[in-house]
Amino acid sequence: MPTEPVAARLRVLVVDDERNIRSTLSVCLESLGCAAKEAASGAAALDALRLGPFDLAFVDLRIGQESGLDLLPKLLAERPGLDVVVITAYATFDTAVEAVKRGASDYLPKPFTPAQIRHVVERTLERRALTARLLDLEARLDEAAPEATLETASPRMRAVLEILEKAAPHEVSVLLTGESGTGKGVLARALHALSPRRAGPFAVVNCPTLTDELLASELFGHARGAFTGAVRDQPGRVEAAEGGSLFLDEIGEISPGLQAKLLRFLQEKRFERVGETRTRTADVRIVAATNRDLAAEVKAGRFREDLLYRLEVVEVAVPPLRNRPEDILPLTRRFLAFFARGRAGPELSPAAERALLAYPWPGNVRELRNAIERALILSSGRVIEAEALPDRIAAHAAGAPVLGGDFTAEEIEREHILRVLARSPTSEEAARILGIDASTLWRKRKKYGR
Numbered sequence: 001m002p003t004e005p006v007a008a009r010l011r012v013l014v015v016d017d018e019r020n021i022r023s024t025l026s027v028c029l030e031s032l033g034c035a036a037k038e039a040a041s042g043a044a045a046l047d048a049l050r051l052g053p054f055d056l057a058f059v060d061l062r063i064g065q066e067s068g069l070d071l072l073p074k075l076l077a078e079r080p081g082l083d084v085v086v087i088t089a090y091a092t093f094d095t096a097v098e099a100v101k102r103g104a105s106d107y108l109p110k111p112f113t114p115a116q117i118r119h120v121v122e123r124t125l126e127r128r129a130l131t132a133r134l135l136d137l138e139a140r141l142d143e144a145a146p147e148a149t150l151e152t153a154s155p156r157m158r159a160v161l162e163i164l165e166k167a168a169p170h171e172v173s174v175l176l177t178g179e180s181g182t183g184k185g186v187l188a189r190a191l192h193a194l195s196p197r198r199a200g201p202f203a204v205v206n207c208p209t210l211t212d213e214l215l216a217s218e219l220f221g222h223a224r225g226a227f228t229g230a231v232r233d234q235p236g237r238v239e240a241a242e243g244g245s246l247f248l249d250e251i252g253e254i255s256p257g258l259q260a261k262l263l264r265f266l267q268e269k270r271f272e273r274v275g276e277t278r279t280r281t282a283d284v285r286i287v288a289a290t291n292r293d294l295a296a297e298v299k300a301g302r303f304r305e306d307l308l309y310r311l312e313v314v315e316v317a318v319p320p321l322r323n324r325p326e327d328i329l330p331l332t333r334r335f336l337a338f339f340a341r342g343r344a345g346p347e348l349s350p351a352a353e354r355a356l357l358a359y360p361w362p363g364n365v366r367e368l369r370n371a372i373e374r375a376l377i378l379s380s381g382r383v384i385e386a387e388a389l390p391d392r393i394a395a396h397a398a399g400a401p402v403l404g405g406d407f408t409a410e411e412i413e414r415e416h417i418l419r420v421l422a423r424s425p426t427s428e429e430a431a432r433i434l435g436i437d438a439s440t441l442w443r444k445r446k447k448y449g450r
Helices: 019-031 042-051 068-078 093-101 114-144 155-167 184-194 212-220 256-268 294-299 305-311 325-339 350-358 364-378 409-423 427-434 438-447
Strands: 011-015 035-039 056-060 083-088 106-109 174-177 202-206 245-249 285-290 314-317
Touching (some): 011 019, 011 042, 019 114, 035 042, 056 068, 056 114, 083 093, 083 114, 093 106, 106 114, 155 184, 155 314, 174 184, 184 202, 184 245, 184 285, 202 212, 256 305, 294 305, 325 350, 325 364, 409 427, 409 438, 427 438
Parallel strands (some): 011 056, 056 083, 174 285, 174 314, 202 245
16 A cells, blocks of 8 residues: 555545445545545435535446446536546446546556556646646736726627627637737636636636647647656646636637647547547537637638637627727726725826827727826826826827817828727738828838837
8 A cells, every 4th residue: 555645635535335445445545645435325425425525536337236337427417527537347448438428537447556546646636736726827817907897888898798698608619809908818707707617617728829739738738758848747728627618818829730629629528638649528618719800711721610610609709999988987997996006096187088088099908907007107196197198198188180170181190090000900901991002101100109
């Protein structure tokens, strides 16, 4: 028997109709630092789960006249996220496959060794530790940024929230589209919070920040030795999000090879870790976001059409901040209160309010947040003047130039060019709309500091 504890009171349920097996396995688990509880029948196992939480369960394939395979989904329904290891003296390939299909995380033939039990416990601890790290990161992010709010005065944004509320209870993939900085990540979290999976984890993968190999590992995990630096088996975000939701930010950036793997996971809930041949399953809801036109990417051959169909069962187009001006000042006041750190926050001068309302906000809510943080740092009084805002925003303090108003032709041109740039996906597209060549637009952007 092993003597060195590896588990800090990992809670384990042992389900077997043979007293000797239960006793031997419990002693082995307790020597590893686990808290073990025994159950001699399926009914006793379900009662145990109802009375207290468990992290791991060893379930015999045959429990008297009962089938462990039939008990497996009942256990998982009672305790989503439970790791279940099927144990049996009648090991066959078919029963192993069936056990995995029904949600087992592993399959052990009898007689098993203490080393095998230790390995199962260590793998369970790795997965639990990954989930804990994700939750800790979320908590620290919540402390570092204003709490997400879904309050809005914008009819366009209210329509978005209505779609989310209708989609949340259904087990379908959701695709959030819109410009960078519009709050797609906040909406993804809201969708999770409104769904039946709210008690499960919410994991995030930022697709453009990783190489193809590392992104595959981040999503699906990897086996030891799969690549340089892979010194041990590591579960991915798909496994960490078991029973919850996985948010794939900027999904349009992933490579064709990863698109194929993701499509398979969406269709079958099956995957393999990088460098491993064993097929695993995970019960995860996918929420994706992109600032690209994925239909255009499909036409260009850069994105799989079948994957797009799987992702956009419900598509939600998030409006840019300039199209929801009713929310600009309420958001600003919320950011002011947050950055004041509990102190009485300063107020905005009328000129500062005019500048904020007139500016086209190409960077959306993220740009507004950064602008307000800067203004609060530079302002020493109780009132934030327009001059404390970035120059590109402060220039709008007099109000946006309008045709027929008391503005110079240069002011009208500048405002028009900046607004077209803000809504165009590329500079080339903006130049086409403006009827000028790209080099002319480049010179004007340089002149305007943009």
